[in-house]
Amino acid sequence: MLTTMCWLLVGCCGLAFVNLSVALNSILQVTQKPRFYGVKTNRIVTIFCVVSDPNQSTMVEWFKASEFNATMKKIEGDRVTVRQKNMLQNASIELSHVETEDTGLYFCRINNITWGPGTELQVLRPSHAENAERRSKMKDALIFLQALLLTLLALAPLLRHQSLLKKEDAIYEEPEHDHIYEGLEIEHCGGLYEDISMYAQPGPAEAAAAWKQE
Template identity: 45%
Template sequence: MRWMLAGCWGLVLISLSVADNKKLQIRQKPRFYGVTVNTNVPIYCSSSRQDNSTVQWFKANKIGDEQTPLLTLIDDNINFQNHGFMQKAYLYITKIQMRHSGVYYCMVNETQGPGTEVNVFRPVAMEKALYRSNVKDGLIVFQGFLLAVFIAALFLRKQKLWERRDSEYEEPETDHIYEGLAIETCGGGLYEELSVYAQAEGAEAPWE
């Protein structure tokens, strides 16, 4: 019986040591913000351990860049709020500005969270957006018109060059082609003399 109790206590101690050595897990919510200026932004951070942990906040311009502790940045828009034994911490950015864009990390007992990316945009009025869109469309149409005019002018110029070449071309005169040529005529009947020359000497006629 004693050995059984000792074994049970040993298992309990082992489980407690494993739980203590379990890796600390950090969660951040949300993972991304896309907001306009003058918006209030809260970032939530929590740890998996039930103890009073020390929370630190860092900021980087983008993922992979060097991180700067927020305590070293003098900014009245950034406030911290820790909840001690509840293992929760909040980072509040009030009336956020363009300079606050970046990635925010919370660190609990030397373990860093996954980070929260914050992108800040300037608000754009709908009237200005429509005006810019119409201006871009007008420029595209105007560029297309200029391109069509240029192509038409190029074809017209080539056509004029072809017509000019055709007008400058002179056909050769045909009157002088046969000048200097003399046709020899033989006296007597032409067909009779040809028959004489066509028959070989010494050959007998087929009817002889």
């Protein structure tokens, strides 16, 4: 009889605990602020876990997942500061000197029952403006050199073909004048030209010899 009463008492306590948990789960509504956080490295990040009932006593835990539906791990470490809810402030987690490895999804859990909707954190390394400008100038210079090289490669066959044509014209080009007087005036060359013409004509003896040979 006593044993039966003990078991009934244990069952009632368990049922009351389950009902209390279900009631808390149905009443408490948990939100997180902000829902998205994008920062650069070495910054401080604070995520709040807000409960709908400010008078409800809560115990908050924080978990991290690499993506949705992935395995969640409880957040601990020297760079992590967890603040519980009180009358003056909401529960929160603070991450100091964040790195790119801190990128992920952060969830708060209230009283080991109710989960928050999650906050996505993205940590990016800062890009220096000078380095970005230098890379942009180098890229522009490479594009210009590449375009210049392509232009030269396209013009090279045309220039070579034109050069060959000029050489052929120079080989087969006939002189514009029959008489060339380099460094002499024409008035001074009149007698010389007549003398050359006179000697160029065959004499009577040469003409007779030519007739005899025929």
